[in-house]
Amino acid sequence: MSSEPLHRQLGLQDDELDLIRDTLGRDPNRTELAMYAAMWSEHCSYKSSKVHLRTLPTEGPSVLVGPGQDAGAVDVGDGFAAVFKMESHSHPSAIEPYQGAATGVGGIVRDIVSMGARPVALLDPLMFGPLDEERNRWLLEGVVAGIGGYGNCIGVPTVGGEVRFAPPHSANPTVNVLCVGIARADRLMTAATHTPTPGSLMVLYGATTGRDGIGGVSVLASATIEEGSEGSRPSVQIGDPFAEKLLIEASLELIEDDLLEGLQDLGGAGLTCAVSESATRAGLGARLDLDLVPLREEGMEAFEILTSESQERMLAIVHPSNLEHVLAVCAKWGLATAVVATLESGGDLDIRIGGEQAARVPALSLTEKAPVYERLMRPIRPNGDDPTFASFESDLDEALRSLLAAPNVASKRWVFEQYDRMVQGQTVAGPGSDAAVVRVPGTMKGLALSVDGNGRYGSLDPYLGGAHAVAEAARNVAVTGARPLGVTNCLNFGNPERPEVMWQFSEAVRGMRDACLALDTPVTGGNVSFYNESGGSAIWPTPVVGVVGSLADYRLRVPSGFPIPGLAVYVLGESFAELGGSEFAETVLGMVAGAPPALDLQAERRLQDLLQEAAAGDLLASAHDCSDGGMAVALAESAILGGHGFAVTLDGDMPPHVMLFGESASRVVVSVAPEREGSLRGLAATRGVPFRRLGETGGPRAVIDGMVDATVDELTEVWERAIPRLLGEAS
Amino acid sequence: MSARIGVVTFPGSLDDRDALRAIELMGGQGVALWHADRDLRGVDGVILPGGFSYGDYLRCGAIARFAPVMEEIRTFAEGGGPVIGICNGFQILCESGLLPGALIRNRSLRFVCRVVHLRVETTRTPITADATQGEVLEIPIKHGEGQYVAADDVLDRLEAEGRVVFRYCGPDGETSDDHNPNGALRAIAGIRNRAGNVVGLMPHPEHAVDPDVGPTGGQALFASLFTHVMAPAR
Numbered sequence: 029m030s031s032e033p034l035h036r037q038l039g040l041q042d043d044e045l046d047l048i049r050d051t052l053g054r055d056p057n058r059t060e061l062a063m064y065a066a067m068w069s070e071h072c073s074y075k076s077s078k079v080h081l082r083t084l085p086t087e088g089p090s091v092l093v094g095p096g097q098d099a100g101a102v103d104v105g106d107g108f109a110a111v112f113k114m115e116s117h118s119h120p121s122a123i124e125p126y127q128g129a130a131t132g133v134g135g136i137v138r139d140i141v142s143m144g145a146r147p148v149a150l151l152d153p154l155m156f157g158p159l160d161e162e163r164n165r166w167l168l169e170g171v172v173a174g175i176g177g178y179g180n181c182i183g184v185p186t187v188g189g190e191v192r193f194a195p196p197h198s199a200n201p202t203v204n205v206l207c208v209g210i211a212r213a214d215r216l217m218t219a220a221t222h223t224p225t226p227g228s229l230m231v232l233y234g235a236t237t238g239r240d241g242i243g244g245v246s247v248l249a250s251a252t253i254e255e256g257s258e259g260s261r262p263s264v265q266i267g268d269p270f271a272e273k274l275l276i277e278a279s280l281e282l283i284e285d286d287l288l289e290g291l292q293d294l295g296g297a298g299l300t301c302a303v304s305e306s307a308t309r310a311g312l313g314a315r316l317d318l319d320l321v322p323l324r325e326e327g328m329e330a331f332e333i334l335t336s337e338s339q340e341r342m343l344a345i346v347h348p349s350n351l352e353h354v355l356a357v358c359a360k361w362g363l364a365t366a367v368v369a370t371l372e373s374g375g376d377l378d379i380r381i382g383g384e385q386a387a388r389v390p391a392l393s394l395t396e397k398a399p400v401y402e403r404l405m406r407p408i409r410p411n412g413d414d415p416t417f418a419s420f421e422s423d424l425d426e427a428l429r430s431l432l433a434a435p436n437v438a439s440k441r442w443v444f445e446q447y448d449r450m451v452q453g454q455t456v457a458g459p460g461s462d463a464a465v466v467r468v469p470g471t472m473k474g475l476a477l478s479v480d481g482n483g484r485y486g487s488l489d490p491y492l493g494g495a496h497a498v499a500e501a502a503r504n505v506a507v508t509g510a511r512p513l514g515v516t517n518c519l520n521f522g523n524p525e526r527p528e529v530m531w532q533f534s535e536a537v538r539g540m541r542d543a544c545l546a547l548d549t550p551v552t553g554g555n556v557s558f559y560n561e562s563g564g565s566a567i568w569p570t571p572v573v574g575v576v577g578s579l580a581d582y583r584l585r586v587p588s589g590f591p592i593p594g595l596a597v598y599v600l601g602e603s604f605a606e607l608g609g610s611e612f613a614e615t616v617l618g619m620v621a622g623a624p625p626a627l628d629l630q631a632e633r634r635l636q637d638l639l640q641e642a643a644a645g646d647l648l649a650s651a652h653d654c655s656d657g658g659m660a661v662a663l664a665e666s667a668i669l670g671g672h673g674f675a676v677t678l679d680g681d682m683p684p685h686v687m688l689f690g691e692s693a694s695r696v697v698v699s700v701a702p703e704r705e706g707s708l709r710g711l712a713a714t715r716g717v718p719f720r721r722l723g724e725t726g727g728p729r730a731v732i733d734g735m736v737d738a739t740v741d742e743l744t745e746v747w748e749r750a751i752p753r754l755l756g757e758a759s
Numbered sequence: 760m761s762a763r764i765g766v767v768t769f770p771g772s773l774d775d776r777d778a779l780r781a782i783e784l785m786g787g788q789g790v791a792l793w794h795a796d797r798d799l800r801g802v803d804g805v806i807l808p809g810g811f812s813y814g815d816y817l818r819c820g821a822i823a824r825f826a827p828v829m830e831e832i833r834t835f836a837e838g839g840g841p842v843i844g845i846c847n848g849f850q851i852l853c854e855s856g857l858l859p860g861a862l863i864r865n866r867s868l869r870f871v872c873r874v875v876h877l878r879v880e881t882t883r884t885p886i887t888a889d890a891t892q893g894e895v896l897e898i899p900i901k902h903g904e905g906q907y908v909a910a911d912d913v914l915d916r917l918e919a920e921g922r923v924v925f926r927y928c929g930p931d932g933e934t935s936d937d938h939n940p941n942g943a944l945r946a947i948a949g950i951r952n953r954a955g956n957v958v959g960l961m962p963h964p965e966h967a968v969d970p971d972v973g974p975t976g977g978q979a980l981f982a983s984l985f986t987h988v989m990a991p992a993r
Contacts, residue, residue, distance in 0.1 A: 173869070173870075176869075176870045177870075180811075180870055180872075180901070180903070181771075181773075181811045181814070182773075183773035183774075183810065268814070269811070269814070270770070270771050270811060270813065270814025270815075270816070271814075273770070273771055273773070273811075274770055274771075361770065362770060444872075445871055445872055445873055446869055446870045446871070446872070447870075447872060448773075448870075448872050448901045449872055450872070450899060450901065450963075450966050450972070450973060451773050451774060451777065451809075451901070452776070452777065453776075453777040453780055453781075453965075453966060453969065453972060454972065455972055455973075456971060456972055467971075467972070582971070583971065
C-alpha cells in the first residue's frame with residue numbers, strides 16, 4: 029500500500045489526477061490532493077450514480093426544495109414545510125456499530141437544521157445478517173444502542189423504521205437514517221432565498237476540530253470493507269449528542285433572529301466540503317485561514333484540518349454587521365466560535381496556514397465540476413424455480429406461526445423501546461404502525477412518515493425492487509389516510525465498478541422513477557451507498573425509500589389494528605398466485621427465488637387515492653398494508669395490534685398456502701363499521717378498486733375458515749417473543 | 760389567576776417545552792426559567808424537566824446541581840415551594856441532596872421507553888393531593904438510568920414516613936418483578952422529601968395529558984399541583 033503513489037492511497041484514479049493537473053495547470057500539492065480525494069470520492073460526488081439519478085422526477089406542485097441542497101422540502105400547507113432526507117452510515121457501523129450509527133443520526137439531523145428546520149422525527153431502516161450469528165447480534169445491539177444513545181439525547185423522537193435480516197448483510201449491515209424537520213415555508217434557508225456577497229464571513233461554530241474521521245468519505249464510505257478493516261476504526265467519528273443538542277438550539281435561534289446568509293453542516297469531507305459548497309452556492313470564492321480553526325490537538329497538518337470529520341460543527345455565512353449578534357447567540361449556548369474565512373469574488377478557495385498558502389483551487393472544481401462516470405453495466409438474472417409452483421402439504425397454522433416469528437415480520441419492540449418516541453409531544457402514531465404520524469405544532473395537520481425497502485425483491489428483480497419500495501412506502505402513508513407528497517431515498521448497493529452492480533442500480537432507479545411518476549411523488553433528495561460488499565460478495569440491491577405525506581386532520585388518522593369487535597373485514601385490491609420472492613418462500617420453503625409480485629402502478633394509484641378519500645370520509649376503522657407474509661400475516665397483525673380477533677373466509681382457485689401467504693402488491697386489509705360498508709363499496713366501485721368482504725372482527729380467536737385457527741393471545745406471544753428469543757433474552 | 764409554574768431549561772434539557780405545553784394545556788401558566796439565571800420570576804412552583812443536562816456524561820444530574828438557578832430552587836424548596844423533578848429532574852434532586860438515594864442504570868442496561876402503570880402511594884404531595892391512595896395511573900417512562908436505589912435503612916425510613924409517592928405496578932395495581940421496568944428497589948418510581956413539597960419521579964406526567972398522543976395519567980397530577988399552589992392558606 030505504501031508503495032502506491034499518494035493519489036491512489038487517497039482513493040483517486042490516475043485519470044482523475046490528470047484531470048486535477050489540467051484544472052490547476054500544475055501538479056497539486058499534498059493538501060490539494062487530499063481535498064480532491066475527499067470531494068471526488070463516490071460518497072461526496074455521486075460520480076457513478078449521477079447519470080442515473082438525473083432521470084428521477086424531482087418537480088411537482090408540493091416540492092419547495094429539490095435535490096442538490098442539504099435536504100429536500102415539501103409544502104404541507106398552512107405555511108409549513110416538511111424538510112427531510114435520508115442517509116446511510118453503513119460503513120462506519122460495520123466497523124464500530126455504536127458510534128457509526130450514532131454519528132449517522134447526528135449528521136442527518138444537522139442536514140435538516142442547516143435548512144432552517146427543527147428536527148421533529150427520525151426513522152431508521154436497518155438491515156443485518158441472521159441473528160444466529162454472534163457478530164450480527166453484536167452489530168444489532170450496538171447500532172440500536174447508538175441510535176438511541178444519540179437520538180434520545182438530542183430530543184428528537186425516533187418514530188419509525190424497519191429492521192430486516194438477510195445473509196448477504198452479515199458482513200455489511202445497512203444503517204440508514206431518515207430525519208424530518210418542520211420549518212415555516214417562507215423561512216427555509218435555501219440558496220435561492222439567501223445570497224451572500226463578497227466580504228461576508230464564514231463562522232465555524234460547535235465542536236473543535238480533531239484528527240477523528242479523517243478519510244471517512246474516501247477510505248470508509250467509498251471502498252469495500254475487507255479483512256482487517258478494524259484498522260480503519262480511526263476513520264470512524266465519535267459523537268457528542270450534547271454538543272449536537274446545543275448546535276440545534278443555537279442554529280435555530282440564529283435563523284429565527286434572521287442573522288444568517290447561509291448555513292451548512294460539516295459532514296463528509298469536513299471543512300473542505302462545507303467551504304467549497306458554500307462558496308459554490310454563493311457563486312464566489314473564499315479565503316480560509318486554517319490557523320483560526322479551533323483544534324482539539326496540536327500539530328495538525330493542513331490536510332487534516334481540511335478533511336477532518338469531527339462531529340457537531342456548523343458553518344454559518346454571516347454579514348459582518350451581524351457578527352456580534354451571532355457570536356452572542358453561540359456564547360449563550362456555550363458553543364465555541366471562530367471566523368475562519370471570508371467570501372471573495374473570483375471563484376478560488378485560497379487556503380492559508382502559518383501565513384503561507386496551503387492550497388489554491390477553484391471551488392467549482394471540487395463540487396460541480398467533479399468527474400461523472402457512465403459505468404459499464406451488465407444484466408444478471410437470478411436462476412431458480414418459482415416457489416409459486418412448489419408443493420406444500422404441511423400445516424398452515426404452523427406456517428403462520430413460523431412467519432410471525434420470522435425476524436422480518438416479528439415485533440420490533442425490542443428495538444423501538446430503546447428509542448424515545450414521544451419527546452416533543454407530537455407523536456400520534458409511533459413505531460409499529462404502518463406509518464408514523466407526527467403533528468405539525470399549531471395546526472390540525474399530521475405528517476405521515478414511512479420507510480420501506482425489500483432487498484429480497486431487489487435481488488430477484490432490481491427494477492421491481494425499486495418500484496415496490498416506492499409503492500409500499502407510499503401505501504403505508506396512504507393507509508393512515510395521508511396524501512404522499514414526496515420521496516427521499518437511500519440506495520444501498522455493492523461495488524459500482526462491477527458492471528452487474530451498476531446494472532442493478534440503474535434498474536432500481538428506473539423502477540423508482542416509474543413508481544414516483546405514477547404516484548405523483550417527486551424525489552427531493554437522497555443518498556447513495558455503494559461498496560457494500562466484502563470479498564466479492566455484495567449485499568442485496570436495497571433501495572430504501574422514505575415517503576412524507578400530509579394528513580389534513582390528524583384526528584382522522586386510520587389505525588393499523590382492528591379497534592373493536594363487530595366490524596366488517598375487507599381486502600381492497602386483487603390477489604394473484606404470486607409466491608416469488610415472498611417471506612413464506614424464504615422462511616418456510618427455504619427458497620429465495622422466482623419473480624417478485626407484479627406491480628400495476630395504475631392500480632396502486634387508484635388504491636391509494638381510495639384510501640385517502642375513504643379516510644377523509646371517516647369510512648375506515650382500520651387499514652393495514654398487505655406485504656411480508658401476505659394476507660394471513662396482515663390479518664394476524666391487524667388482530668394483534670388492535671387486540672380483537674376475526675373470522676374470515678378466503679376463497680379462490682389458488683392453493684390455500686398461496687392464498688394465505690402470497691404477497692401480491694397493492695392490497696390493504698381494512699375494517700369497516702357495518703353502517704359504512706355501503707359507502708365504502710360504492711366508493712371502491714367508483715374508483716375502480718377491486719374489493720372483497722372476508723368476514724368480521726371479534727372474539728379471542730383468529731380464524732381463517734378451514735386454514736387457520738388460533739387465539740390472538742397465542743399469536744401475539746409468538747410475534748412478540750421472536751426477537752428477544754433470538755437474542756437469548758426470552759424462553 | 761392561574762397557577763404560574765416555572766420550568767427550568769438546562770443545556771441538554773429535552774422535555775422542557777413538553778412540560779410547558781402540558782402546563783398550558785392543563786390551564787396553568789408556564790414560565791420558562793434558564794439555568795444560568797438566579798431568578799425564579801415569582802413562580803408558584805418549579806418543574807425540573809427530563810433530558811440530559813450538560814450531556815450527563817459524568818453522572819446524571821451531577822453537574823446540573825451546580826447551576827446558578829439551583830441555589831434559588833434550594834431556597835424556594837426550603838420555604839415550602841413545590842419542586843417537582845421529572846426523570847433527569849429527579850436525578851438532579853438526588854444529586855443535590857434534596858431527595859435521598861440515587862438513580863442508576865436500568866437493570867437491563869438499556870434505555871427503555873414504554874407506557875407503565877403507577878400506583879399512587881401517598882396523597883401528601885402537591886401532585887397527588889387530589890388523587891386517591893392506591894389509584895393506578897398510566898404514564899410513560901423513557902430513561903436509561905432510572906433504577907432507584909438507596910441503602911436499606913433509607914428505604915425503610917422512606918416507607919415508614921410515607922415518602923414513597925409512586926410504585927411501578929400492573930394494570931390492577933399489583934406490584935411484581937414483571938411490572939418493574941428498571942429494577943428499582945421496592946418498585947419505587949417516585950419519592951418526596953420529609954415536608955412533602957419536593958417530589959422526584961422517573962415517569963413523565965407531561966407526556967400523559969394529551970389524549971391524542973398518549974395516555975392521560977398525568978392530568979390528575981398537574982390538576983393537583985395547580986390546586987395546591989392556588990390554595991389560599993398554603
